[in-house]
Amino acid sequence: MSRSPVPSDLSIGQMAARAGVPVSTLHFYEAEGLIRSWRNPANHRRYDRRELRRVAIIKVAQAVGVSLSEIREVLDRLPRDRAVSAQDWAEAAAPWRAMLDERIALMTRLRDQMGHCIGCGCLSLDSCPLYNAQDRLGRSGPGPRRWTGTAGERA
Template sequence: MLEEAKLSVGQVAKRCGVKISTLHFYEQIGLIKSLRNQGNQRRYKREVLRRISVIKAAQKMGVTLEEVKVAFANLPDKRTPTKDDWQQLSRFWQQGLNQKIAYLEKLRDSLDGCIGCGCLSMKSCPIYNPEDILASENTGPVLLERDNN
């Protein structure tokens, strides 16, 4: 039996702890979908609550909406993620999260000194960059961006 779309936008927003405009945005970029009733009002199936929960959990982990969209698009029949789907998605996102964690740890450990930008604005820079030689490598915090593995 097909589930009837009967949740209003306000009900979904309240239940998920998001603004109505957020639901409209998620719908606009293809993360969720609604149907329209006879009065042309948005109505959602209950499964949208799980989709939004996955979106919010992913965002709290630092996963972008684009990455969520790609993950959702790869689900069979673009269905709402199941418990097994979530386990697969979370394992997939773990690699990116581990990279972000390593970068943040490196940044944390560099906060009391130069962050590797080469600006030479500190009187005693622990990472001296004469003649801005790092500019030839890249922009921004070059030394933090280096892979030291």
């Protein structure tokens, strides 16, 4: 990508330091087409400061388990020929809302029910005979039936 330099552009070292990622991570994100750089006349890689937001979104999304392909789908919806507005970000991320709500609900159950019977079939806790006597939840399917909200009962 070629363009005219602006004072706020960052070297790869500055970009890595500000984003809090190793240089190798920036190379990886760029190879994956998630971020872009350009080359100055000395052939040094430069980043538009706005790429920092993309790196931040990638890092946070990865931390909560969003795959790179899901991240790419969102980033690909953003315009590259002009500054990305708050509205652009909101519209691009809209498809994530239901997926993130689902993950938040699952993480909440994980946090709150680790010490309780989750209907996994182990029958190893004192509460299992109360909530999953003789593994009756296993008849409705595999996995932790009370965690995934598929037990056909209120958790």
